[in-house]
Amino acid sequence: MNLATNEQYQIIKAKNPTYQDSFCYGNFNTKIFCLVTCNSKKPLQKNCIIFENIDEAFANSYRPCKGCTHIPTAQHQYTTNWIVELEQYLSENYYYDLNLDFLADNIGINKYHLVHRFKEVYQTTPINYLIEKRLAAAHTLIQNGLSISDAAFRVGFKSYHYFARCFKKHYHYSPGEIKK
């Protein structure tokens, strides 16, 4: 992990695919990282952190940008102990754009069977589990001073209003009422 050199920053600005596997970069302020070829807005050079690979970025608590979220999810391999792995996977990757079809396809089972088995073990559906993880993470972020909409987006909600509704239902008070 180091600040981008002039040379590295030029590669990022040019989205040079030759360097796709050489490094990835993150924004120090937002703690979001991207592949070299990503089309997202680039961080300023003074905020641009270079990682050797995505594992290093994850190890430093950076998360991929919306355009780069397919990378880690595609790498996950489920074994026969998929129900426990799925729970772990959801708790670590709750901010990704995950849905039942994607999860069922990756595990290689029918999605109705997936929901049924998950519910037997965890007394909730995978999607509700995901939402609760997101709400808890957003709660902490807001408490730590992040704005409500930034927190909602960062934990994986796509709609502010949907976030506010889920939050109120779960905590019985609105995100604006969180004591900082």
Ligand SMILES: [Zn+2]
């Ligand atoms: Zn990106």
